[in-house]
Amino acid sequence: MKEELKNEDGLTCVKCHVLLEPRKVHITYMKSTFPAVLLACPRCQEVYVPEDLAMGKMLEVEKTLEDK
């Protein structure tokens, strides 16, 4: 996964008042699980998925898994 993922915009978790950081998460769908790195709150783990990721790569993976 993209090692260069950085919180360039200074996104902050409102609840914990801390900057989001790249964190390893697990993605599950249609009986498959795979790891990914997303920006997330280091304290409460709240993740952030930007629009282009959701409507781009994630949609692609969804379709691949659905078609399996």
Added chain:
Amino acid sequence: MKRTEIRAYEDRCTQSDPPACESRCPVHVDVKQMMLHMQKGELEEALRVYQKKIPFPRIISSVCDQPCQDVCMRKEMGGSLQIREIEKTCTTLGIIATKKIRIFKKTDHRVAVIGAGLSGLTAALLLYEKGHVVHVYEKKAEIGGQIRGFSSERLPKQLIDEDFDFLKSTGIQFFMGCEIGRDKPFDTIIDAYDAVFLGMGTMQAGMVATGKTQSLEIDLQTLSTEVSGVFAGGSMTRNQADYSPITSIAEGRSAAISIDRFVKKVSLTEGRHHEGAYKTRLYTNIQSVEHWAPVPPVDEGGGYSADEAAAEAARCIQCECMECVKSCKFLQSYGSYPKKYVREIANNVNIMMGIRQTKHMVNSCTYCGLCEERCPNALNMGEVCATAKEELVAKNAMPEAIHDFPIRDMQFSNSDYFQLFRHQPGMKSSQYMFYPGCQIAALAPEHVMKAYEYLTTHLAGGVGLYLGCCGAPAAWAGRDPLFKNTLEIFTKTWEEAGKPLIITACSTCHKIFKEALSDHVVQSIWEIYCQRGLPFQGTPAGHHRKISIHDACTAKNEPRVHQAVRHILISKGFEIQELPFSGEKSKCCGYGGLVSFANRQLAQEMVADRIGESQQDYIVYCQMCHDYFSKQGKTCWHIFDLIHRDLSQEDWRGESNQLTFSQRHENRIKLKQRLLKEVWRDDMDRQPEDHESIVVRFSPKMEQVMNDRLILLSDIQQVIYHAETTNNKIYHPNNNHYTAKLRPGIITYWVEYSIEETSFLVHKAYSHRLEINRQVKENEHRKYSL
């Protein structure tokens, strides 16, 4: 899927059956393929197709009695194709490849062939190729038998010799000038060989085989005789008036198969149907085939030139069925035909391999049933798709997300937001129950108000009102338990209400209730209007009068509905121009089977196909047809638009609103509130949910994005409500926006918004189906990455 069921479905499709010419040809020359090559000027290729089945091409192309001509589908449309003449051109102008002899495995079995006519020579050749030792006895000095009787103009001796030349280089032994019975006793033949083929007259064969003056009895399927190991066939066994060189070849082939099986001691009869000439099941529609007379050869005696043969071959209709495929965008889109689709779907569902295309396919059928109407054997691909879909859902192999939106829409309609049953105000029972359906309520709620008012003033005995969704989305999504549960809830209410007559305004609800309950408890509102009279009588201005009716596909088995709708339109002063596909042969708008959710592009193609059928404006009586057609630019009207207006008093050709999914939900909520308030003088009993207090604003462009992405206003409200009450949100310092998410079901919704004084402004709305887990699991796949 059960093997017997699959087989029964497959058997109904005749597309892979051969055309009439091929099946009537006793050796099954692939005439269609030959003609296709000839049409393209591929004479050598055509000749190769011919030679596959014909061992003696020069002879047969000269003297074939062409039984194919009798059954050629072109016969009534200008005259049968001149098949033999084209074959003759091939053998005259093409390079005839010398027959290649392929011996699979040599055996010690010895076979005697008595009589070197076409049947004897064909049998000898095939038995030799099977590896047996073959000896041919011929009483004359030359091989060929009866074909030597043709005039030299018709069949020059040179052609016969050229065709037989290759036999010399085989290991078949010929004993010429040897008459069995005279020169050599039959007993010695019987003793010396494992099997014998008699290619001579039955009387002659009888004498040879039994020594008595009697005809030999021949089993027509296997060509075996009463004498074990002795087989008989060929032209001499038939009436001379029926002399058929091609049948002799076929009989030689059949005898060879029987003899090979006999010496190998296997069943003579197993799997031999369709060996000789038979009647094909293939259906070919020639309604649109134009008359076209045969091409006359310029050189009358010399047959066709290559160009003339190609021109004659162009008259070949290329027989095929494809009746269902021709009229169905779905069946066209997978490039094949039902027999193959059934096999593929069944195989894939049963072994759960390669289900990718199958899932896509079964989700792309609208269940309109047009295939069944078109098919000469009434094969309904919708039944196959529905069965497969249900099994895939039961096996957890169908992604729920595909149909999540319409299922949730259904559940919304059956929740407190919309669902309602009331007896008519002031009544304690109902003779009738009006069930307008969820889509009219969503898209044209005013018609529900007007229709209910009409019904309560025109029908005595009480008209109850039931708002809800009939469960069709669950049925179409293959969610059988959910569908049954939805129906049960409806049925219970209906039974408690005393089983009133259900009056429907949606043909899908109509079909669902009729199938679930009984024929006699459901009636369309269109019939009621016919019986009780229309509320307005005015007719439209002249230039608006001509229209076409698009019948709802779910009403295809409802001739009374078709009649009622037409009656209404005629009494309203319209002139109806019927569409090519109407009534029981109507097409679906693309909503059926939830195709528009699983295969949006195909659904749009279906709409384009349907609205392109006529330039006339369409009248529909299904709200979804109206929605889909007008979305793609067709001027069309729901019949309610005409019923509830005095057409002479106003320009009824008003706007056609495209409503977002959120607006449709809103409309259902408001309709229930309005009905309760205005009809029952009752305030809505539902307590608003917390998230409904969130006031949201968005641009028209954002509204369109939400609609395209199937994100509802209530989804947005829920996300923001959750974020604002829990503080689970992310802050963007560069623009003061917040991003928050919520996963109320199987979809995660994301909203980027900013906070205004009294509302929230939405900047982005998106969703995904993947589930994000913060906990890292051990056995992870590394195949996918983001």
